Amino acid sequence: MPVHPQPAVVVVAQGDMDLDTSAPLAESLLAAAHAHPVVVLDTSSVTFADSAFLNLLLQAHALAELRIAHSRTSCNASWR
Structure with missing residues (x-):
């Protein structure tokens, strides 16, 4: 298991995450992924997520180790 010294x-996501609403999160998440080896995305306040959100997760994962925390049961089905 890798150990990260930092x-x-x-990063906290809130509300609906779709093509029309995810730009502010994309800016924050991708900036964090460029600057840090490990990024935790708190999704406890996400009420809806579509494929644009999933694409954003893949982009961030390509840049850093991405961990998703506090996912809501209502959004889990869209992520499988």
């Missing part, structure tokens, strides 16, 4: 940075 702590992870936490």
Whole structure:
């Protein structure tokens, strides 16, 4: 298991995450992924997520180790 000397940075997502609403999160998440080896995305306040959100997760994962925390049961089905 890799050990990261720097702590992870936490990014919080809120509300609906789709093509029309995810731009502010994309800016924050991708900036964090460029700057930190580990990024934790708190999704506890996400009420809806579509394929645009999933694409954003893949982009961030390509840049850094991405961990998703506090996912809501209602959104879990769309991520499988």
